[in-house]
Amino acid sequence: DGEKGIDNALYRSWGCDAPWRGGGNATLDLRANDKMIEGLYTMVIRVSGNQDPMNDRDAVVEIGYSPDNIVKDARGGIAADYSYRILQSAQYTKLKARINNGVVETEQVDHLHSPRIAWFYDQTGDTNFRQGKIRLNMARDGLSATGLLGGYRDWRDLYAENTFAQDGGQQGTREHEDAVSLYYALRRNADGMLNPKTGKYDGISSVYRLRMSSAYVVDPGEAMEIPKLAQEEDRKAAFEGIKQAVIKGAATLIPQPVPPGTTEASFPALESEMDGLPGREYFLKTLDRPHYEGEDASGLPPWLRKKEPAKPPKQQVRNEVPVVAAQNK
Numbered sequence: 001d002g003e004k005g006i007d008n009a010l011y012r013s014w015g016c017d018a019p020w021r022g023g024g025n026a027t028l029d030l031r032a033n034d035k036m037i038e039g040l041y042t043m044v045i046r047v048s049g050n051q052d053p054m055n056d057r058d059a060v061v062e063i064g065y066s067p068d069n070i071v072k073d074a075r076g077g078i079a080a081d082y083s084y085r086i087l088q089s090a091q092y093t094k095l096k097a098r099i100n101n102g103v104v105e106t107e108q109v110d111h112l113h114s115p116r117i118a119w120f121y122d123q124t125g126d127t128n129f130r131q132g133k134i135r136l137n138m139a140r141d142g143l144s145a146t147g148l149l150g151g152y153r154d155w156r157d158l159y160a161e162n163t164f165a166q167d168g169g170q171q172g173t174r175e176h177e178d179a180v181s182l183y184y185a186l187r188r189n190a191d192g193m194l195n196p197k198t199g200k201y202d203g204i205s206s207v208y209r210l211r212m213s214s215a216y217v218v219d220p221g222e223a224m225e226i227p228k229l230a231q232e233e234d235r236k237a238a239f240e241g242i243k244q245a246v247i248k249g250a251a252t253l254i255p256q257p258v259p260p261g262t263t264e265a266s267f268p269a270l271e272s273e274m275d276g277l278p279g280r281e282y283f284l285k286t287l288d289r290p291h292y293e294g295e296d297a298s299g300l301p302p303w304l305r306k307k308e309p310a311k312p313p314k315q316q317v318r319n320e321v322p323v324v325a326a327q328n329k
Helices: 009-014 027-037 155-163 168-174 179-189 230-252 269-273 280-286
Strands: 043-048 055-065 082-085 093-100 103-106 109-115 126-138 144-154 192-195 200-213 215-218
Touching: 009 179, 009 200, 043 126, 043 215, 055 103, 055 109, 055 126, 093 109, 093 126, 109 144, 126 192, 126 200, 144 155, 144 192, 155 179, 155 200, 155 230, 179 200
Parallel strands: 082 215
Antiparallel strands: 043 055, 055 093, 093 103, 103 126, 109 126, 126 144, 144 200, 192 200
């Protein structure tokens, strides 16, 4: 918001990048919020205390994941005053805070965990803000609030979460991003989390800009874990493998193999797009694509083979007029 003393080197690095440029109207900014509203994940913040809601020296702020989908109003925005559970999971942090004239200021903590912004399931997970804190500005009517969540993020995590959410090729084509430039911009502007082994910074100051609607944030009736999508877990594991490869590659400056299960090799999409081209076979012979254990004769890895078709349900709903069985006489 322009206040001096608040660093945001991430925006200095990527603020000119098309899908992140603008005050809330950038494509990936809009996409992440749209997916949250459509049910991919839900982030909730609970402010509690014992004094005046607008002035309290001993307040508490909690931020975390909710398993409940956001309820929308008639205009497609977030409806006010619905109830959401908050899970004390890896994506949860409880902080001491002070409230002065509706401005909520939390303590600064070594690790501030919260849900990660995402537009695919494989991106979802924990965001770890080092030296993190939260500041909120509550509306006088209590129906809304705005604020900032800031700290240092590992720039290698940020790079992987953005570049390989789809795959590097799609991100470069669809979002018009230069992955090489983004990498060096992060590395050059990193300003926190000094690594004593390398003498370089692993963190970059980053901020989430928050817009909130009033809700009742409650504890679940019994302890529960963050729900998982079983059909997407293989893809999520591959995405985490890419992140680890990025971190290792950045540290060692040695190219890492493409983890299994990803689409980074563009196989078999590339092969199918080349059907009918005169130089197809020659090009494929020279193509250095990764190979994995369990490939079939055509080179198709196990996770890309056609799955067994779903079995028909035991009972089906039919639109025909029901047949009445003849009665025994």
